[in-house]
Amino acid sequence: MQQQMIDLEGPYRLLYCSSKGDKDGVIQEIEKGVSPNLADYDKRTALHLASCEGCTEVVDLLLEQGADVNSIDRWGRTPLSDARIFGHEEICKILEGRGGTDPVGLDSQSPCYEIDHTEVEMDGATLIGEGAYGEVYLVKWRGTEVAAKTIRSSIASNFRVKATFMKELALWQRLRHPNIVQFLGVLKHSERLIFLTEYLRNGSLYDILKKKGRFDPPTTVAYALDIARGMNYLHEHKPHAIIHRDLTPRNVLQDEAGHLKVTDFGLSKIAQEKGAYGYKMTGGTGSFRYMAPEVYRREAYGKSVDVFSFALIVHEMFQGGPSNKAEPPEEVADRRAYEDSRPSLSSFIYPEDFKT
Known part of the structure; x- marks a missing residue:
């Protein structure tokens, strides 16, 4: 590393x-x-x-x-x-x-690239995970292994919600960065709403932490830089910044070269202007353990909500897992929002520069 x-x-x-x-x-x-x-x-x-x-x-x-x-x-x-x-x-x-x-x-230049459903064989596809909106399968498209993400019927059957979701997928399609998972397209003429992304066989940062435990400082720095580069690309996106809103170890995947990529912008929204504060997000949206206090309190928020989540992920890479692991995630979020609770920074584990 x-x-x-x-x-x-x-x-x-x-x-x-x-x-x-x-x-x-x-x-x-x-x-x-x-x-x-x-x-x-x-x-x-x-x-x-x-x-x-x-x-x-x-x-x-x-x-x-x-x-x-x-x-x-x-x-x-x-x-x-x-x-x-x-x-x-x-x-x-x-x-x-x-x-x-x-x-x-x-x-x-199309609004959202459509892929004919006959190009992808979903029957007998291997289930490899469950995302925020449905199951994730490993399939082949044009000879390449890709991830097929199915969208729950509650979303796919609601015209307005589906239209919003498709708009966000069209945005994702336009993104090009080494630390962002590439969106490939949506299957058309399918009974279900299914979209394809590149497949990263090394799994998520959550899987890696669970398997290997805490990382040494050089590895943590390299991984943190990968995530930071991807997030900086989203935050500096023109003409409007993209706020992820659900940055967690499960939404950070590792490619074959060992680099990390940020994925799943299903919960992201486009800030109306640089530095704008205006969106409100329900406390039940996103992952409580990585949720910024202002989001949990249902207050207006900006790009800093992603910075908060990023800091917790870096903390977790040093620790080998989440702090307060035994506590229910919603209780952890509640104490951070209303009691100003923060994870401890042991001098034994964290070099002084990292603590700062």
Whole structure:
């Protein structure tokens, strides 16, 4: 894990700088000999990220340095596909002028990508878990193992609720980040409402903690950074921030490379404007053990509710499990909300910097 942390400061800095529009940082990495076609686990290159985030100068620079204009990520999308999804017209023109193509065509601009139900065999599918809205199955789609998440009939049968849910899935479809689980599409003409996401065979952070117990500090830092990067991407999303609202170890999955990805935005809402406070969330929504006090008290809230949940997850990685494990989750949430109760930070376990 220490080596992994060093690597993140190494060649992968090119990807980070490209996504942030840091032209000088990109130049520094290329001068070090880093390939402009370096890709992450999801086969997303610096050009994908710059196109996605609307970083025009970095797109020009990467193309000048020999970046492949038609590099294809794990989901069959090129940099042009990403530029079109987010409406970056100037970048679209630049990429098209360099011979860029969009193999997914209109799929990249549709409200929510639909997959014909005949492409996925649900009969005999392996049950691998239960999510916030229904069961999760392991299935094959176009030769690849993916997760099929079924939606409870109480949601699928309510037109208004289903419409809201589909709108949130369409939002999820637009997200592209190494630390966010990729949404693939919704099965159409299905009696049930089923959507597909990438399948991460290593399971959830909850499973890992249950199996291995507490992590050492380098592992905790590496994992915390993975979660923080994914959450920062959601919180800095334009034009509106995305608040997860149900960030728990069960909603953080591990890929084959050992990196963590945040999933399940079914409870997320879009803040109306940056730093806006206005949504109210019922105390029964989300997971009590990781719930911020203002949410439990049914008060207006902002992005900080995710920060509270994140802190509890980091605490749990040091501890090897949740604090107050023997207490009912709702009682724990109640004491945090009304008695200002917080988990203890033993000097024996937590280095001073972490406690701060």
